[in-house]
Amino acid sequence: MRLLTLAYPSASAFLTAFDEKGGTLLAVTKTEATLDEQLLVEIAFPKLPNRPLLRARCVEVVDGGLKLRIDDDDASTREFLVRFAKGEVRFEDTKHREHKRFPSALPVEYRLDGRAAETSVVEDLSAGGCFVRSAHPPDVGLAISVSITVPEEPPIALSGHVAWVRAGKGPGFGIEFEGPEGPDGKRLRQLIRKAIGTGDVDL
Incomplete structure (x- = not known):
């Protein structure tokens, strides 16, 4: 499983890239991937207290990047990211992880x-x-x-x-x-x- 780091310039940019209805995430990247390839995705955007890692599969190759579907096993992390980006979760409400998992x-x-x-x-x-x-x-x-x-x-x-x-x-x-x-x-x-x-x- 390959590691792919996605750094978004803002929380709103992350929300724009994430399709809640379809459950897919647009990854603007030069990294190539094959359809259905599983990747480990590291997410970053300003003020996010950690850099969560999620498992995802490539569901479509698009111009300038990939469209990924996050694994259901990481649904809780996905939901946390969306809520944090929307401002529904504050930094004080989160527990900072000292170690990358x-x-x-x-x-x-x-x-x-x-x-x-x-x-x-x-x-x-x-x-x-x-x-x-x-x-x-x-x-x-x-x-x-x-x-x-x-x-x-x-x-x-x-x-x-x-x-x-x-x-x-x-x-x-x-x-x-x-x-x-x-x-x-x-x-x-x-x-x-x-x-x-x-x-x-x-x-």
Whole structure:
């Protein structure tokens, strides 16, 4: 999956580029893409507190750019961007992310407060935490240890706590890592740096 950065000169320019009814985003870019190619899109415009990353597919190649459809799995981020651009969400109402997060589909084994191990999938990953899919999210605050499977390498073992949960569509829970140090913390940071530096985000 390739990384595409879209910097809009203003919030209104972003809203003009986004077709709410059709659910598509016009990307003015020289980057070429094939129809139905999946891309990781980084959005930026003035006063936006973070640079969110969304998964999108190219649905049309147009003069001067691409028309993209944002993945339904990132609907909450898409809706946040639209509301923020419209002025319906203030900076004070948002939680600034210290670390850039990347969508992933890495298998994970986790243990909550010493309970039996459970398995799932990491939906997004950063140097500071991750989001794990779960039909029955645990309570916020519980201590947790995770072992994340990385292709062609030993699993990355980390510890932390449940920072937040998401119910409804796409349920799961967010983990905040507790100062990942040692060899595993170093490997996690190397993995993220590689994704940032190369645009290779098929984690």
